[in-house]
Amino acid sequence: MPGLSETLSRLAAARANATQMPIPDSDxxxxxxxxxxxxxxxxxRHYIPAGFKAxxxxxxxxxxxxxxxxxxxxxxxWSALADRHGFALLYPEQRPANNPNRCFNWFAADDITRDQGEALSIRQMIAHMISDYHIDPTRVFVNGLSAGGAMTMVMLATxxxxxAGGAVIAGLPYGTATSVGAALQRMRGSGLPDAPALAELVRDAAPxxxxxxxxxxxxxxxxxxVAPDNMEAIIAQWAAxxxxxxxxxxxDRVDQQARRRWIGPRGTVQIEAYSIAGLGHGTPIDPVGDGACGxxxxxxxxxxxxxxxHIAGSWGIADTARAKAGPRRAAPPPPPRATARPVAQGGVAKVISDALRAAGLMR
Structure with missing residues (x-):
């Protein structure tokens, strides 16, 4: 179990970074x-590309x-890819009133249970899209990053x-945390159940x-x-x-990155896993060259x-090749990282609660 000082240091850094993260004006x-x-x-929120067909x-x-x-x-x-391939996008968005750091509440029992809370809201949005835009109900997919990745597992389980498919980026397996303390531990890769127990959590979530x-x-x-141990736990949960x-x-390797694939009895790829060498916490993108992505x-x-x-390609709704081959230009410099501020005085309990709220782990 990580010590209190280590946990507070990480939360303080997350708080500093989060408060300075820009949100683009383009919408x-x-x-x-x-x-x-x-x-x-x-x-x-949603996006329907020009020329969209039922x-x-x-x-x-x-x-x-x-x-x-x-x-x-x-x-x-995603919307640039939708323009090219003609699929619709649905973007559920968290409200600060629900979570001060805009995290989906993947660790709150009331929000990760079938036909309750945030899980049901997303289900209702999907039903609306299927009805209003005549979506193919056999080709609905879900993906997300971090807390959105954990919420992706919630939707796949419930x-x-x-x-038809899902994708999780830097996320966590379903059902392993139903409290703030447990969420912190699972993010660090501590206390993750074994494969049979992970699978049972999903079996109990829905028919x-x-x-x-x-x-x-x-x-x-x-x-x-989010420790990479969570990736292995997600794989173990879904494989079991x-x-x-x-x-x-x-x-094998794809674009120089390690990939593993698990083939089902019908010869289809049921699980694939990409380990991105040296990457920190975030969505892997390729923003350079004429076929830039992201x-x-x-x-x-x-x-x-x-x-x-690559995710859209694995679902069969897009190709995985670049839109147009071209010379790679230098990547833009990474965004500046904020420096963690010293932990404020005012008592240990207040420091912990403030840090947890900043990290999105307390309402």
């Missing part, structure tokens, strides 16, 4: 005025802490029958579907916010549900591999 998304009872009190796929995108929908779309390049959604998992090897051996992975900003990290494009 290609539109609001959905009404979509249901919205028990999770979430904002609903019976197209839908991609649900869940932003990370300190982000909003427009910022994540700008950084990840509504597995709804999704067993006819088939489990395909899963793509991405994690930086140098992530100091399907009777797949974690040791039976096929290994925009560098906090938690949107240049890695010479486009997770957005």
């Amino acid at each position: 290609r998304l539109a609001d959905i005025a009404s979509f249901g009872s919205d028990p999770g009190n979430l904002r609903a 019976v197209a796929p839908l991609v649900v995108v869940l932003h990370g802490c300190t982000q909003n929908a427009a910022g994540y779309d700008h950084g990840s390049g 509504y597995p029958e709804l999704f 067993t579907p006819l088939r489990w959604p395909r899963l793509s998992v991405w994690h930086g090897t140098s992530d100091q916010t 549900l399907q009777g797949l051996s974690v040791e039976a992975a096929q290994h 925009t560098a900003m906090p938690f949107m990290l240049p890695a010479e591999i486009c997770s957005t494009r």
Whole structure:
């Protein structure tokens, strides 16, 4: 278990970084005025590309802490990819009233249970999109970063029958934390259950579907916010549900990055996992060259591999090649990182509660 001083230091650094994170002015998304009872009190945003045709796929995108929908779309390049391939996008957005750091509440029991809270709000948004835009109900996908990645696992576990596939970037397995203290420990990779227990958490979350959604998992090897052990736990959780051996992975490299794949009994890839060498906490993007994907900003990290494009390709709704080959130009300098401020005086209890709220782990 990490010591109190270490935990407070990390939370103070996260707080300093979060307060200085810019949110881009560019906004290609539109609001959905009404979509249901919205028990999770979430904002609903969406993007419909020009020339959109009925019976197209839908991609649900869940932003990370300190982000909003427009910022994540700008950084990840999802709407640019939708323009090219004609699928619709749904962006649930957290409200500061629910979580002061805009994190989805992946550790709150009332928000991660089927037909309750934030999980139900997102389910209602999807139903609205399917009805109003005649989405193909067999091609609904979900992905997210960090707390959005953890919430992606919530949606896959609580509504597995709804999704054809999901993708988790720097996220956590479903159901392993239902308190602030447990959330902190799981983020550090401590106290994660074994594979059978992880699978049981999902089996208890919803009726067993006819088939489990395909899963793509991405994690930086140098992530100091969500330990890479969580990636292995996600793989173990999803593999155990399907009777797949974690040791039976096929290994290769894509854009110079290590990839593992697990093949199901029908010869389809049920799980894939990318370990991005040297990457910290964020979404891997490739913002250079004529076929650029994404925009560098906090938690949107240049890695010479486009997770957005490869994820969509794994679902069969986009190609994985660059839009146009061209010379690679120098990557833009990384965004400045804020320096952690000294922990304020005022008592240990106040320091801890302030830090937890800043990190998005306390309402």
